[in-house]
Amino acid sequence: MASVVDVVSDLVQPIMEHNSFELVDIEYVKEGKNWFLRVFIDKEGGIDINECALVSEQLGEKLDTIDPDPIPHPYFLEVSSPGAERPLKKETDYEKAIGEYINVSLYQTVEGEKQFQGYLKELTPDQLTLTVTVKTREKEMTFDRKNIAKARLAIKF
Known part of the structure; x- marks a missing residue:
């Protein structure tokens, strides 16, 4: 069975390519009682809030259509920039x-x-x-x- 991060990565990649965005990282973490699915995106010159909202909406729609649901817990979807202190992973x-x-x-x-x-x-x-x-x-x-x-x-x- 694929991990949540792998499933989300496969779903979001076409959205990234279509918009010329870069997928920086994906986290699926529990903080307190809540689960968070965080997707960090960027592009040359930086990403703005409208672009984050666009990806959030499109990814949310894709996630809602998968049956059975690949994410085992209710979660909050957050799409954002990695920030000025962007992690170096790849x-x-x-x-x-x-x-x-x-x-x-x-x-x-x-x-x-x-x-x-x-x-x-x-x-x-x-x-x-x-x-x-x-x-x-x-x-x-x-x-x-x-x-x-x-x-x-x-x-x-």
């Missing part, structure tokens, strides 16, 4: 982020820390290199990609 996300300021969370500490922010300088299949600022000095740090728990774009203040 390889193409990382490739687009070269030269950008990002945040990296690690599974295991490096130099006593598990979180780093810096400019993504290089990317290979096994590693990524950030230019980080420590106090007033810049230095390059290379991380094994298998040690990266999460990565996202970051806003530098």
Whole structure:
């Protein structure tokens, strides 16, 4: 049996392609007593609320026609932008982020820390290199990609 995320991904992909949108991520999570089906979309130049509403309406209609219902619990459907601190999940996300300021969370500490922010300088299949600022000095740090728990774009203040 396919997971909820897989079913929703298959349903939303034609909507994405038709509108030249990008599917960033899908979450099906329980928060408190409620279940949420969250679909994050984007496009070059950013997505707006009307485009989110369009996808929500079209996806909702498709979900309502499936019998038997592939989603086991009542849920709230949310379609939104991934935001300014967009997660980096796919390889193409990382490739687009070269030269950008990002945040990296690690599974295991490096130099006593598990979180780093810096400019993504290089990317290979096994590693990524950030230019980080420590106090007033810049230095390059290379991380094994298998040690990266999460990565996202970051806003530098």
